[in-house]
Amino acid sequence: MRTLIRGGLATLLLVLTFGGSAAAQLQLNGAGATFPYPMYSKWFNVYTQVDPQVRFNYQSIGSGGGIKQITEETVDFGASDGPMTDEQMRAAPGPIMHFPTVMGAVVLTYNAEGVSKGLKLSPEAIAGIFLGKITKWNDAAIAADNPGANLPARDIIVVHRSDGSGTSYIFTDYLSKVSRDWNNKVGKGTSVSWPVGLGGKGNEGVTGLIKQTPFSLGYVELIYAQQNELPFADVKNASGRFVAPSLESVTAAAASVADSMPDDFRVSITNAPSPDAYPISGMTWLLVYQKQKDAAKGKALVGFLQWMMRDGQQQAAALHYAQLPPQVIAKEGAALKKVTGPDGAPLAK
Amino acid sequence: MSYATRRRRDVIARSLTLACTGAVLLPLVLIIGYLIAKGVTSVNLDFFTQLPKPVGETGGGMANAVVGTVVLILLACALGLPVGIGTGVFLAEYGHTRLAPLVRFCADVLNGVPSIVIGIYAYTLIVLPTKTFSAYAGGMALGVIMLPIVARTTEEMLRLVPSSLREAALALGVPSWRTTLRIVIRTARGGIITGVMLAVARVAGETAPLLFTAFGNQFWHHGLSGPISSLPVQIYTYAISPFDDWHRQAWAGALVLLTLIALTSLSVRLLTRGRFKTVR
Amino acid sequence: MAGDVLEATWTAARRATGQGMARRNVGDRIFRLVTAAFALGLLAIVASIVLVLGYESSDAVRTFGLGFLSGSAWDPVAREFGALPFIYGTLVSSLLALAQAVPLSIGTALFLSELAPARVRAPVSFLIELLATIPSVVYGLWGIFVLVPWMRSYLGPALQATLGWTPFFSGPNYGVGMLTSSMILAVMIVPYVTSVATEVFQAVPPQQREAALALGATRWEMIRTAVLPYGQTGVIGAVMLGLGRAIGETMAVTMVIGNRADMSLSFFAPGSTMASVIANEFSEATYDLYVQVLVEIGLVLFVVTVVVNMLARLLVWRVAAPAAGAR
Numbered sequence: 001m002r003t004l005i006r007g008g009l010a011t012l013l014l015v016l017t018f019g020g021s022a023a024a025q026l027q028l029n030g031a032g033a034t035f036p037y038p039m040y041s042k043w044f045n046v047y048t049q050v051d052p053q054v055r056f057n058y059q060s061i062g063s064g065g066g067i068k069q070i071t072e073e074t075v076d077f078g079a080s081d082g083p084m085t086d087e088q089m090r091a092a093p094g095p096i097m098h099f100p101t102v103m104g105a106v107v108l109t110y111n112a113e114g115v116s117k118g119l120k121l122s123p124e125a126i127a128g129i130f131l132g133k134i135t136k137w138n139d140a141a142i143a144a145d146n147p148g149a150n151l152p153a154r155d156i157i158v159v160h161r162s163d164g165s166g167t168s169y170i171f172t173d174y175l176s177k178v179s180r181d182w183n184n185k186v187g188k189g190t191s192v193s194w195p196v197g198l199g200g201k202g203n204e205g206v207t208g209l210i211k212q213t214p215f216s217l218g219y220v221e222l223i224y225a226q227q228n229e230l231p232f233a234d235v236k237n238a239s240g241r242f243v244a245p246s247l248e249s250v251t252a253a254a255a256s257v258a259d260s261m262p263d264d265f266r267v268s269i270t271n272a273p274s275p276d277a278y279p280i281s282g283m284t285w286l287l288v289y290q291k292q293k294d295a296a297k298g299k300a301l302v303g304f305l306q307w308m309m310r311d312g313q314q315q316a317a318a319l320h321y322a323q324l325p326p327q328v329i330a331k332e333g334a335a336l337k338k339v340t341g342p343d344g345a346p347l348a349k
Numbered sequence: 350m351s352y353a354t355r356r357r358r359d360v361i362a363r364s365l366t367l368a369c370t371g372a373v374l375l376p377l378v379l380i381i382g383y384l385i386a387k388g389v390t391s392v393n394l395d396f397f398t399q400l401p402k403p404v405g406e407t408g409g410g411m412a413n414a415v416v417g418t419v420v421l422i423l424l425a426c427a428l429g430l431p432v433g434i435g436t437g438v439f440l441a442e443y444g445h446t447r448l449a450p451l452v453r454f455c456a457d458v459l460n461g462v463p464s465i466v467i468g469i470y471a472y473t474l475i476v477l478p479t480k481t482f483s484a485y486a487g488g489m490a491l492g493v494i495m496l497p498i499v500a501r502t503t504e505e506m507l508r509l510v511p512s513s514l515r516e517a518a519l520a521l522g523v524p525s526w527r528t529t530l531r532i533v534i535r536t537a538r539g540g541i542i543t544g545v546m547l548a549v550a551r552v553a554g555e556t557a558p559l560l561f562t563a564f565g566n567q568f569w570h571h572g573l574s575g576p577i578s579s580l581p582v583q584i585y586t587y588a589i590s591p592f593d594d595w596h597r598q599a600w601a602g603a604l605v606l607l608t609l610i611a612l613t614s615l616s617v618r619l620l621t622r623g624r625f626k627t628v629r
Numbered sequence: 630m631a632g633d634v635l636e637a638t639w640t641a642a643r644r645a646t647g648q649g650m651a652r653r654n655v656g657d658r659i660f661r662l663v664t665a666a667f668a669l670g671l672l673a674i675v676a677s678i679v680l681v682l683g684y685e686s687s688d689a690v691r692t693f694g695l696g697f698l699s700g701s702a703w704d705p706v707a708r709e710f711g712a713l714p715f716i717y718g719t720l721v722s723s724l725l726a727l728a729q730a731v732p733l734s735i736g737t738a739l740f741l742s743e744l745a746p747a748r749v750r751a752p753v754s755f756l757i758e759l760l761a762t763i764p765s766v767v768y769g770l771w772g773i774f775v776l777v778p779w780m781r782s783y784l785g786p787a788l789q790a791t792l793g794w795t796p797f798f799s800g801p802n803y804g805v806g807m808l809t810s811s812m813i814l815a816v817m818i819v820p821y822v823t824s825v826a827t828e829v830f831q832a833v834p835p836q837q838r839e840a841a842l843a844l845g846a847t848r849w850e851m852i853r854t855a856v857l858p859y860g861q862t863g864v865i866g867a868v869m870l871g872l873g874r875a876i877g878e879t880m881a882v883t884m885v886i887g888n889r890a891d892m893s894l895s896f897f898a899p900g901s902t903m904a905s906v907i908a909n910e911f912s913e914a915t916y917d918l919y920v921q922v923l924v925e926i927g928l929v930l931f932v933v934t935v936v937v938n939m940l941a942r943l944l945v946w947r948v949a950a951p952a953a954g955a956r
Contacts, residue, residue, distance in 0.1 A: 027571035029482065031564075031912075041403040041567065048568075055568045057576055065913030068920075073480045088915060155801050162888035162909050186706075190915065193704035198803055198899045199888030200589070201909060207591035212777065213803055227405050228591045319405075355847050362849035363744055369736025370745075370753060373823065376816040377760050380771050387774075435667025443661060452668045455675040461938035462678065463877025465904045466927045469911065473681050473924075493674055500671065526660030554764020557879040557904070561912040581766045585880060588770045596774070603767045610762050618755070 025053040028297055032066020032079030033166045034202040035221045036284045039102055039321050040079070043312050050307055054300045060202060063166030064190040070096065070287045076297055078287035081166025082173070082190050083266035097339065098265045098285040099305055099332055101312075102321035103254050105245035106170050106280040107232035109225040110217040111210050112137055114152055117231035120145040120242045123279070126235070127179035129156055129217065131186075132196035137215065145236070152215065159209045159218030162199025165190055170282035171219045174270040178279075219280075223320045237279040238271050249278035250322040258325040265332070281322075288339060295341040302339055302347040309333060381607075388604030391597050396605070401567050401583075407594040411602050413569050414583040417484070418553060418606075420570070421563060421579055424488020425552055429495030430545060436496070437503020437541075442529055444504075453501075460497035467493050468558035476562060484570060484577040487563025491555060495548040502544025506537040543617050550613040554606060556581035580606045682928040689921035697925065703890035705914075710922040712929060714890045718807070718900035719930075722882065723875035725811035725896065730819045731868055737819075738826035743852055754824070761820035769884030772813045777804040777885055780812075785897060800895040803887060808896040810886040814878055818871035825870055825945060829863030830856055866944030873937040877930065879904040903930045 030040075037060035044056040061069075063080035070078030071092045083098060108121060115137065125141045128134035134141055138151035161168045172188040186192050200206035200218070207224040210216045222245050225232045234242040243249045253272035261267060271279045286305070292298025309332060313323045324332070336348045395410045402409030436456065440449055471490035476482055510533045518528040534541070564576035565586065580602050587599035693700065693710060700711020737757070741750055781804030788808075792798040833856050841851040857864075887899020888909055901909075903926050914920045 027568070027575055029564075029566075029576050038404040044567075045403045055571065057566045057568055059565045059567075059576070062913045064910075064915050067915050068913050071915075072477060074476055074482055091916065157801065157803055163913055189706040190913075191705045191910070193702070193706065193709075193890075197889070198805065199901075199909075201883075201888070202589065204586075204590035204592075208589055208773075209805070211591055212773070213781070213805075223405075224591060355850065359847035359849040362852070366736045366740035366744060369733045370740045373733050373737045373760075373819050374753070374756055377756060377763075379775070380763060380767070383771060383775055384767070432667045432670045435664050436671045439661075439664035439668040442664065448665065448668065452672060455672050457938065457942060458935050459671070459675050459678075461873050461877070461934050463879065463904055463930055463934055465877070465879040465907050466678070466682070466931050469685075469907065469924055469927045470678050470681050472911075473685055474677070496671060496674065524656050526656045529660065550762050554762075554766065556764070556766040557908055560908060581764060581880075584770060585766050585884070588766070588773055589884065599770055603764075603770050606764060607767055610764065611759065614759070614762050 026296060026300055027055045027057055028076040028300055029057045029059075030066075030077040030079060030286075031059045031061050031069045031075045032287070033063045033081045033284055034060040034204060035063070035081045035104060035106075035165075035167045035170075035282070036079065036102055036321065037203070038223050038227070039316065039319050042315060042319060043308060046315070047304060047307065050311075051300070051303060054304075056304065060204075062161070062163040062190070062202060063169060064163060066166075066287060067190070070289075073289075073293075076294075077301060079284065080169075080190075080287060081282050081284040082169025083268075083285065084287065092289075095290040097288050097290050097335065099288060099335070100265050100283050100285055100324055100328060101308060102316045103250050103269070103281060103283050103324065104321045105222045105250050105278050106167055106174075106219050106282060107222050107225050107245045108217060108219055108235065108280075109207070109210055109230045109232045111213060111230060112152060112154070112215050112217070114150040115231070116149075118244065119149065119231070119233040120236070121233045122236045123175075123178035127175050127182050130158060130160070130175065130195065130197070131179075131181060132158075145242075154215045157213055157216040158194075158197030159200055159206050159213070159216050160194045160197045161191070161202070161206060163191070163201050163205075165202075166282070166284065167203055167219065167221055168192065170270060171280060173268055174280045177271045226320055235279055237275070237277055238273050239275040241275055243276065243278045245278045245280070247317060247320065247322045249276055250281045251325070253277035253279070253281035254283070254322065254325055254328075258327045261328055261331055263331075263335070265328075265335070290338060291340050291342065291344070292347065293342055295343070295347070298339065298341050298347045302336060305336055306333075306348065384600065384604045384607060387597075388600035388602075391601035392604055396598070396601055400569070401598075405592060409598075411578075411580065411583055411598065411605075413566060414578040414580045414602065415605065417563070417566070417570060417578040418580045418609075420484055420573070420577060421487050421491055421559070422549055422553055424484060424573070425491035425495055426545070426549070428489060428492030429499055429548060432492075433496045433499025433545075433548070434503050434541060436500040437544075438507065438529065438534070440500065440504040441507035441533075453504075456497040456500050459493070460501070463557075464490075464494055464555050465557040468561055471558065471562045479574070481574060482562065482564035482576040484563055484573040484575070487559045487577065487579070488573075490558035490562050491552040494552050494555060494558065498548040498551060499544055502547065503537075503541050506540030506544065507533055509540065510536045539620055543620055546613050546617045546620070550610045550617075553610050553613070554581055556585050560585075678931070682924060682931055686921050686925035686928050689918060689925045692918065693922075697922075698929070701892065705910075705919055708918060710919075712903070712926055714892050715901055715903045715906050715926060716929070717892045718886070719876055719902040719904070721896075722807050722811045722814060722886065722900065722902055723872055725807065726814035726818060726875045727868060727872060729812065729815035730822055730871060733815075734819050734822035734826055734867070734871070735864065737823045738830055739852055739856070741823070741827045742830035743848065743856065754827070757820045757823055760816070761824075765817070765878060765880040766884075768813050768817060768881040772809065772881060772885040776812060777809055780804050780809050789897075796894040797896050800893070800897055802897040803899060805885050805887040805899060806897050807886065807900045810882045810900075810902075811896075813881045813885055814875045817878060817881065818874045821874055822867045822871040825867035826860070826864050829860045829867060829945065832863070833859045862944050862947055866941045866946075869937055869941030869944060873934050873941060876937065877904060877934050879908050883908045903927075 040058050066078035066080045069075045138153050169190045175182040176188045200209040203220045203224045206218050207220050210218050234244045237243050252274045253269045256272040256274045257269050269281050309329050316323050337346050339347050341347050398412050399410030467490050471486045475486040518532045559582050565582050566576045566578040570577035584599050584602045587595040701713040702709040702711050785802035788798045837855040841855040883905040889899040890901050911923050
């Protein structure tokens, strides 16, 4: 009897210590961007079947957090939708490589009674709204592009991110390109000093706030608007056309940089010149140390990245993310060979 | 002032205090009512046995978070109980020493420190040097929060033990340290357990210090030196998300968490009513 | 003969006890050392918290100096940091919370200590204690889905209609904001203020009450002339204790305050507190100075709560301690 109790206690202790995951040999921890979180949580879930020995735990704390935590080496990989700056790269204890995973669109989503899907917004209108110069839904700058639309005479409640965010980076990167005023007053970054609006944490938090707040407008990744059935705007691109965010229009934006992709993959695809391109498109990266400290973890990570480039890409469209152009995948495969274990030997097979 | 006026004022004042009491209790009714209304349908077997589903897919549960919360509390106790009770004994037995007032002061200071600050502390002291978020870091943060509660209740409970008991033991030639251990602590056991339970109830719902220590995990935790999921953090993440299914689960999680805490405080009530009352 | 035997027994007994004493002293000394070590452990933890906060924010302190506390810019891109918006947000939300919680708490405490029959007192105080055990994150959840929509659709518009002409209730009402978070805070601190205030009122000597009643005072007059003046200091202490709680509260506030580093007179405006900015930005501050600045906010928060709590204790002790026994 006593041994039975002891055995039971020992088992309980084991379960508490190791959770129910005694089957998995290895757990890798990652943190960062919320922009690709739906994609990553899907991938990491599917990947438990591809390689049952490994679990990838991903926490969407924001791109700023991804950069910070990979720099501190508190996670095994980071994720960001804003490339690390040169200064941030220098702050890290070793060279960090950027691996693009998917592309997506930052959409202007809104919750305004009477304003249906497909509101047309010019770059000037967007910059004006986020600079606090355009405060009403029926402002002339918005009305001019939307003849016949039933715009309410209500205040626009602007919603932005409260945390360090790659989505903010893509959005402010875009605004800095299209508005001199924005560039001078605010600039671009994962967290900026917003002239107006409410802050929500993560794409999740911003979408939640917009959903909860009538006459609000904010920017989120496309899937967050779609999953929550919120309308989003068509945005006037660099060649003067209003384009709706979609897989095709994001792919078109990426195509314009695919051939000129730099070796470190740190590139911006906002305000792309192509006539079909959605202008607020962005790429999102996994951040990985070139020299992995733990050979087993490094191998698992490289294994996942290889799977992601082949099979993972096929699942992107279902979640409304755009696949990477083939040229980029090819280049990424080559870059992956540079990732080494602690002994300096390449980990890719 | 006529008696009638004074009488009327008295009635008004009495009704006002009654109204205040009602107003204070109203939020409790509302919160518990909403928790039950919105949460109870989602507390099912899946909730306790399944892992969270990927974003946007419905179903799944919080099994890992429930276990994680238990693990974190146990870790917190591993730090908080020995140090807390030890400190309490010191304060009660050696309260006259010069060290005691300082210790008491520090316990009170610690009791008032916002939990988010303890989070920074555990992050700097454990997460950064070990280079990983971990259950240990989360447990340590919670343990530090428990400490002053356990220490001060232990002290108070030991002081409640009648000195006649202590003197009787000493008169029989029992050394004073054994008197403390075998007689005083044993007598005050119920009270000390009460303090421990109160501390557990307090830390079980702590979220802020776990955000950057225990972090989160959508799978089972893998050993204690890695990130671990917990009910409060999971509720927070789900609550601020835009997904209806996650909202549903956040309510369920909150209901489960509150039930756990209420059960703990209720057992404290029962404990204090039963064995412990004789001590008083 | 008989005397010799007695003498021998006496000596033996003395020797035995002497040895016992020695052994006992060793045991006592060890026991004392062990408990003292635990107590020192607690001291070490508190000391190291101060050290960690101080050390990890030293660069920020050096860079910004005292101006940090009065600077109102919070711009991580431009590396400009001022804590004023958060200090302001903390103060306004906490004081607003006190304004709502204190009258209710004092009323309830008077009811419990002076008017309620014993049969009612126990369950009511249990329920109020229950309010204190609800976790912050559950308050936040309830705030997001119940209080915020209610504020947006009913209370906010009503306040705008009646008090909209004052600067405090002008401007857009988002649902989230200072007022909403202060309401949640009020609910959260009510149990603390109430229970301490009840204790304070109960500590008023019965002679005081009896004297008033004997003079023909009504219950309310007795409360006004005997209980309230006597308990004044203690009640202020209770309020301070509530303030300490409100200042450090993190999750519930973060979830409903709107997270904006700005200062506005309007209670509808979104804001940010010292605790909420740490919760939002600490794990993602991307460069050292940014982290340091957040730790410095933590340090300020630490100092403020310690001072407030100590004041509270002093005030409560002065009243309740003599009656409550040797605390």
